[in-house]
Amino acid sequence: MSHRRIRFYGAAGQLGTIAVTLLGLLLLTFFIGRLMPADPVRAIVGEDATRETYEQVYRSLGLDRPLWEQFAYYLGDVFTGNFGTSIRTGQPVIQDILHVMPATIELATFAILIGAGLGVPLGVFAAVNKDRWLDHVVRVFSLFGHSMPIFWTGMIALIVFYAHLGLVGGSGRMDQFYIGLVEERTGFLLIDSLIAGEMDVFWSALNHIILPAALLGYSSSAYITRMTRSFMLDQLGQEYVTTARVKGLSRNQTIWQHAFVNIRVQLVTIIALAYGSLLEGAVLIETVFAWPGFGQYLTNNLITGDMNAVMTCVLIVGVIFIGLNLLSDVLYRIFDPRTR
Amino acid sequence: MEKPILEVDNLRIRYGGASVEAVRGVSFTLGRERLGIVGESGSGKSTVGRALLRLLPGATITADTLRFGELELLTLSEKAMLKVRGRRMSMILQDPKFSLNPIRRVGDQVGETYLRHFRCSKAEARDKALAMLEAVKIRDPERVYDQYPHEISGGMGQRVMIAMMLLADPDLVIADEPTSALDVTVRLQVLNILDSLVRDRGIGLIMISHDLNLVRNFCDRVLIMYAGRVVETLAARDLDRAQHPYTRGLLAAQPRIGGARAPLAVLDRQPEWLEEKA
Numbered sequence A: 001m002s003h004r005r006i007r008f009y010g011a012a013g014q015l016g017t018i019a020v021t022l023l024g025l026l027l028l029t030f031f032i033g034r035l036m037p038a039d040p041v042r043a044i045v046g047e048d049a050t051r052e053t054y055e056q057v058y059r060s061l062g063l064d065r066p067l068w069e070q071f072a073y074y075l076g077d078v079f080t081g082n083f084g085t086s087i088r089t090g091q092p093v094i095q096d097i098l099h100v101m102p103a104t105i106e107l108a109t110f111a112i113l114i115g116a117g118l119g120v121p122l123g124v125f126a127a128v129n130k131d132r133w134l135d136h137v138v139r140v141f142s143l144f145g146h147s148m149p150i151f152w153t154g155m156i157a158l159i160v161f162y163a164h165l166g167l168v169g170g171s172g173r174m175d176q177f178y179i180g181l182v183e184e185r186t187g188f189l190l191i192d193s194l195i196a197g198e199m200d201v202f203w204s205a206l207n208h209i210i211l212p213a214a215l216l217g218y219s220s221s222a223y224i225t226r227m228t229r230s231f232m233l234d235q236l237g238q239e240y241v242t243t244a245r246v247k248g249l250s251r252n253q254t255i256w257q258h259a260f261v262n263i264r265v266q267l268v269t270i271i272a273l274a275y276g277s278l279l280e281g282a283v284l285i286e287t288v289f290a291w292p293g294f295g296q297y298l299t300n301n302l303i304t305g306d307m308n309a310v311m312t313c314v315l316i317v318g319v320i321f322i323g324l325n326l327l328s329d330v331l332y333r334i335f336d337p338r339t340r
Numbered sequence B: 001m002e003k004p005i006l007e008v009d010n011l012r013i014r015y016g017g018a019s020v021e022a023v024r025g026v027s028f029t030l031g032r033e034r035l036g037i038v039g040e041s042g043s044g045k046s047t048v049g050r051a052l053l054r055l056l057p058g059a060t061i062t063a064d065t066l067r068f069g070e071l072e073l074l075t076l077s078e079k080a081m082l083k084v085r086g087r088r089m090s091m092i093l094q095d096p097k098f099s100l101n102p103i104r105r106v107g108d109q110v111g112e113t114y115l116r117h118f119r120c121s122k123a124e125a126r127d128k129a130l131a132m133l134e135a136v137k138i139r140d141p142e143r144v145y146d147q148y149p150h151e152i153s154g155g156m157g158q159r160v161m162i163a164m165m166l167l168a169d170p171d172l173v174i175a176d177e178p179t180s181a182l183d184v185t186v187r188l189q190v191l192n193i194l195d196s197l198v199r200d201r202g203i204g205l206i207m208i209s210h211d212l213n214l215v216r217n218f219c220d221r222v223l224i225m226y227a228g229r230v231v232e233t234l235a236a237r238d239l240d241r242a243q244h245p246y247t248r249g250l251l252a253a254q255p256r257i258g259g260a261r262a263p264l265a266v267l268d269r270q271p272e273w274l275e276e277k278a
């Protein structure tokens, strides 16, 4: 078989896998919707509705139909972009989500930049200095980040850095004073304020995001450090590293130009996974910092039993992870010649 | 005799945490010749080779003399050592499957030696690498240049390794069991390529091996190592006249084509071989 053919089958197989995973995901969200202890009809008609009204709505929702038919309708809805209306807010679910998602994406992106910016170099340094004091310091540092209770640290950090030192903004995405001042275009406050040329709002937003992002970033840097260290140790034990030294490359050149290049793809994969779990919503941090994001939204929906909203949230989380897996597969294909 | 390339006197190496020295007082000199180091597994052959390049992290190396050309290797700074490695002394490693970086093009890895030691453009390094690939008798250098290690055979990989290590025209090459990972059918080809390059360019060679027949054919002189010490030094052609009982044992344990079908001799180790000569 020619290389091109293998490549074609590889890509086709991948699309097949994605289709099957997606179908499984939709089945899952569908059954979550059916099995939730909340009664969707009651939620619409209210407690005092007559039996007739109840049954009418019951039928209009298609709940008298066989399950497979309901699933088919659900599929049709999803693929036409109709995710239903939120019972809690009375708005189309998709509109609510588009409103909360940017806040979370903004926070998660900021956090992952900190997490990777900290975790990758620390992991490399720890590996290079294996079993020396620097390695131990890094290990303790990242163990602490891994095990810190983020709810508690979040509050302490707010008290210290906001209340006492006044170094950063408090909770929320910006100072109360600025809310509603800039037009919402992308939903990303840092970008919207720049577009509008409102530098005050921009600085306020930056001041508010820095603390929760630093905490989230530190906490995900623990995982990134640990993985980077072990990937790097794997490579440093390889014989090609010796070859590079024999050729006359310095220790640093060998580390960065040979060993590190070999862990790139693995690194992007685990950073993408860490990013994915940040997008899924950092509920605790969002609660402590009154951050109006996806994590809080999902939690509220679970508490109130808002069926359409929960189904859609689960679907989105699933799609994010499918996308990240796809990204890492594609990267392997591009950067690792052995998979071509 | 011309001035030797390498003078080693009383070389001792201890790995970090080890209770005994892995190498215990090795001495030899090397001219523009091919020196074989033979000895059983664990006798310290590779350790000597890597110590010459000062690539033994965590190990303590001492010697009365460790002279390479005009340089005293043990007192050289790491920065100066970087100019020795690859440029004046290099080493061919055992198994190309592991000693080449899997995600970089073979040719770029060869050219890197040149780029590292000479001020030149990428294109120039590429030309040098291509010429060197041709010199190790690779028929289609342009094509091989762009291949990745997993796409070439072991024999080809070892030729690439030889090209990489000879590209900067060093004075001394250490070959640490350069063919033991290869198919028997290509061993001789690879050895012949290495041998003719080393002779043509007047490069000193240290060939580390288990194989007495191999060093007999490809070396001028042979050191026999046992438990971290050199027990005997002989001209390769005098190998059959070895005196030391360990060497005699090794010779007796060599299989021979057409030889009597008696069971191969097993070495009968004597404790006094371990003692250091006064």
Ligand SMILES: Nc1ncnc2c1ncn2[C@@H]1O[C@H](COP(=O)(O)OP(=O)(O)OP(=O)(O)O)[C@@H](O)[C@H]1O
Residues within 6 Å of the ligand: B015, B016, B018, B022, B039, B040, B041, B042, B043, B044, B045, B046, B047, B048, B210
């Ligand atoms: N990194 C290391 N740390 C500790 N001890 C080591 C290390 N490398 C080798 N040794 C020990 O040093 C001694 C000599 O090892 P060396 O690899 O030099 O032997 P060798 O003659 O090359 O053997 P082989 O023929 O198997 O390659 C052995 O006892 C070995 O266990």
Ligand SMILES: [Mg+2]
Residues within 6 Å of the ligand: B045, B046, B047, B176
């Ligand atoms: Mg060895």
